[in-house]
Structure formats: structure tokens, C-alpha cells
Amino acid sequence: MKPLIFDMLPEEYPLCGQPAYRKKQIAEWLYKNRAETFDEMKNLPSAFKSELDASLSISLPKIIREQRSDETRLATFKWLWQMQDGALVESVLIPASPALYGETADRRTLCVSTQVGCAYGCHFCASGLGGWKRDLTAGEIVAQVLAAEKHSGEKIQNLVFMGMGEPLANFDALLRSLQIINAPWGIGIGARHLTVSTCGLAPKIKMLAESPLQIGLAISLHGATNEVRSQLMPINKKHPLEELVSACVFYQEKKGRLITFEFILIDGLNDTPEQASKLTEICRRVDAKINIIPCNPVEGLPWRKPPEDKIERFCETMQKRGLRVTLRKEKGGNIDAACGQLRLKEETNIKAFTI
Numbered sequence: 001m002k003p004l005i006f007d008m009l010p011e012e013y014p015l016c017g018q019p020a021y022r023k024k025q026i027a028e029w030l031y032k033n034r035a036e037t038f039d040e041m042k043n044l045p046s047a048f049k050s051e052l053d054a055s056l057s058i059s060l061p062k063i064i065r066e067q068r069s070d071e072t073r074l075a076t077f078k079w080l081w082q083m084q085d086g087a088l089v090e091s092v093l094i095p096a097s098p099a100l101y102g103e104t105a106d107r108r109t110l111c112v113s114t115q116v117g118c119a120y121g122c123h124f125c126a127s128g129l130g131g132w133k134r135d136l137t138a139g140e141i142v143a144q145v146l147a148a149e150k151h152s153g154e155k156i157q158n159l160v161f162m163g164m165g166e167p168l169a170n171f172d173a174l175l176r177s178l179q180i181i182n183a184p185w186g187i188g189i190g191a192r193h194l195t196v197s198t199c200g201l202a203p204k205i206k207m208l209a210e211s212p213l214q215i216g217l218a219i220s221l222h223g224a225t226n227e228v229r230s231q232l233m234p235i236n237k238k239h240p241l242e243e244l245v246s247a248c249v250f251y252q253e254k255k256g257r258l259i260t261f262e263f264i265l266i267d268g269l270n271d272t273p274e275q276a277s278k279l280t281e282i283c284r285r286v287d288a289k290i291n292i293i294p295c296n297p298v299e300g301l302p303w304r305k306p307p308e309d310k311i312e313r314f315c316e317t318m319q320k321r322g323l324r325v326t327l328r329k330e331k332g333g334n335i336d337a338a339c340g341q342l343r344l345k346e347e348t349n350i351k352a353f354t355i
């Protein structure tokens with residue numbers, strides 16, 4: 001299998017004896033003109049194009065399935081992609097999250113995957129059910145954005161690393177993909193429109209804080225005490241809340257950006273008044289906003305969302321205390337747009353087929 005050209009920074013493109021300005025030309029073909037073959041790169045000599053083609057792949061992931069939902073004003077798309085080695089990952093294009101980008105954002109947000117499967121096994125999440133298979137390369141992350149722009153016909157304005165996998169566990173590829181996605185010669189999405197979401201790898205949050213880009217951080221919190229959080233997320237035993245919260249404070253000091261806490265509400269588990277007041281305490285320490293997500297049911301998992309009135313009460317308790325709370329409307333629930341769900345179905349179908 002040939003390495004992807006999207007894995008590389010322009011200074012790393014092979015020159016095969018050509019002058020250095022060819023690197024800029026190649027980047028323009030890839031990211032401005034969106035060439036899909038080396039052959040299209042008209043201002044490159046043919047022999048050079050053949051040499052590039054012999055050593056590098058330029059192919060975007062193949063669509064295995066596209067699902068579209070029109071239940072919201074702006075449609076929601078979900079794609080299941082197949083990588084060169086056959087691995088399946090998902091990207092979702094959803095109406096922009098008001099929690100991350102404000103109510104005025106009349107735009108969509110693309111959510112990309114960073115790994116095939118996930119090693120962290122959060123108990124509510126479909127991605128972890130099959131375990132971790134491999135990391136995506138930087139180019140495979142970049143290519144999801146290019147493919148989403150191609151298939152939706154629109155320029156991606158906001159990007160969240162909140163699809164399948166744990167971005168901070170694939171740290172080098174994540175940073176490299178961010179660099180390419182942010183660069184003026186690359187996809188050119190501003191750092192303030194990029195958000196990385198993590199299950200709470202505290203040491204890596206600190207490393208990310210030291211990186212140069214002003215990217216946003218979202219934390220999958222889901223429990224406001226160690227007792228509740230550890231029931232849902234095994235990672236909490238390794239990096240408990242105190243450690244996570246101080247890593248967030250550190251991030252904030254370095255970047256000066258508001259942090260978003262994602263909180264999936266699960267009936268009878270983390271929707272109590274006690275959790276609401278503990279969550280309030282955490283948000284005061286970190287200066288965070290909270291995004292409440294009613295739990296999406298995942299086949300094979302027991303968790304359900306609380307009844308509407310309980311969800312509203314939970315949000316109100318915190319709003320009354322002056323916190324910034326948004327309730328994520330369920331977008332794309334009817335197309336299995338929660339993390340890992342589409343792949344899970346596809347793989348189950350494939351299994352059902354091959355048995």
C-alpha cells in the first residue's frame with residue numbers, strides 16, 4: 001500500500017530532482033484545486049507526475065454508505081468511509097453546535113474520526129464495543145475533510161475531533177492533521193473553528209496546551225463525581241476528576257479559551273440534583289460551558305435518556321446558578337449519528353453476511 005500524500009507537509013513532498021517550487025504547486029493542486037489524480041496536475045512535468053504516482057496515493061476514502069437526515073433545517077449527513085486497507089470509519093456533518101460556536105452559527109460542523117475503533121471502552125459508546133483496531137494517519141484524518149467537502153459540496157467551516165476514537169491517544173497524527181487542516185496552503189480552517197474532544201487523558205491535555213495552535217478543547221465528562229464517572233468511563237480510574245480538572249485549568253491558562261464539558265444525561269445515573277451541583281462546582285473552577293446530550297440508545301447497551309422534564313430540570317438547576325448550559329437537540333438520531341453507530345451496524349451486517 002502506498003503512503004497517502006495527505007500525510008505529508010509540503011516540505012516533505014518528494015522532488016525527484018525537481019526545483020523546490022514544485023512543492024507549492026503540488027499543495028495548490030491538492031488543497032486549492034482538489035485534484036484527485038497526479039495526472040491532472042497540469043503544470044508538472046509528466047515524468048515527475050509518474051514518479052509521484054508510483055510512490056504515493058492521492059485517493060480519498062471510498063464511500064461505503066451515505067445517510068442523510070432532513071429533520072433539521074440544515075440537513076445532517078453521515079458517511080461511512082473505507083480506508084485503503086479496508087478499515088471503516090465515520091464522519092458526520094451536523095448543523096453547527098451552538099454550544100461550541102454560538103446560536104448565530106448558520107453553518108454546519110464536521111465531526112471526524114481519529115482511530116479505527118477505540119481502546120477506552122466508555123460504557124455508553126458504540127465506538128468502543130469492538131475495541132481498538134488502529135490509529136488513523138494524519139492524512140486519513142485530513143482526507144475525511146476533503147471527502148466531506150467533495151460529497152456535501154460545501155466548505156467546512158467548523159471541525160470537531162469527536163468521531164470514532166480518542167484523538168489524544170493518536171497525538172502525533174492529530175497534531176499533524178491539525179497543522180494541515182489549519183494551514184493557509186492546506187484546508188485553511190481557522191484554529192478557533194477547530195475543537196478536539198477527549199475522554200480525559202490528562203497528561204496529553206497538558207501536552208496539547210503547549211502546542212502552538214489556539215484550538216478549542218471539549219471534555220467528555222459525563223459524571224461529576226469519581227463514583228459516577230468511573231461507572232461510565234474506565235479512564236477515570238487512571239486519571240480521576242481532580243487530575244482532569246487541573247489539566248483543564250492548565251489548558252485554559254495557556255490558551256485563554258473556554259472549555260466545553262460534554263455531559264450525556266443517562267436516566268437514573270447522572271441526572272440527579274447532586275450531580276448537577278457537583279457539575280456546577282467543576283464549571284466554576286474551570287470556566288467551562290456545558291453541553292447536555294440526552295443519551296442516544298445504542299443497541300446492546302442498557303443506557304437510556306431521562307424523561308424530558310428531568311432533562312429540563314437538570315439544565316435549569318445549572319442555568320439558575322449562572323452557568324452556560326446548552327441542550328443538544330438530538331440531531332441525526334434517526335441516522336445513527338451517535339459515535340460509532342453506523343460502523344457498528346455495517347460491521348454487524350457484514351458479519352451476518354459472512355457467517
Ligand code: SAH
Nearest residue numbers: 125162165166197198199220262295296339
Ligand atoms: N474520545 C473522544 C471523542 C469521541 S466520543 C471523547 O471521548 O471525547 C465523543 C462524543 O460522542 C461523546 O462526548 C459524546 O458526546 C458522544 N457519544 C458517544 N456515545 C454516545 C451516546 N450513546 N449518546 C450520545 N452521545 C454519545
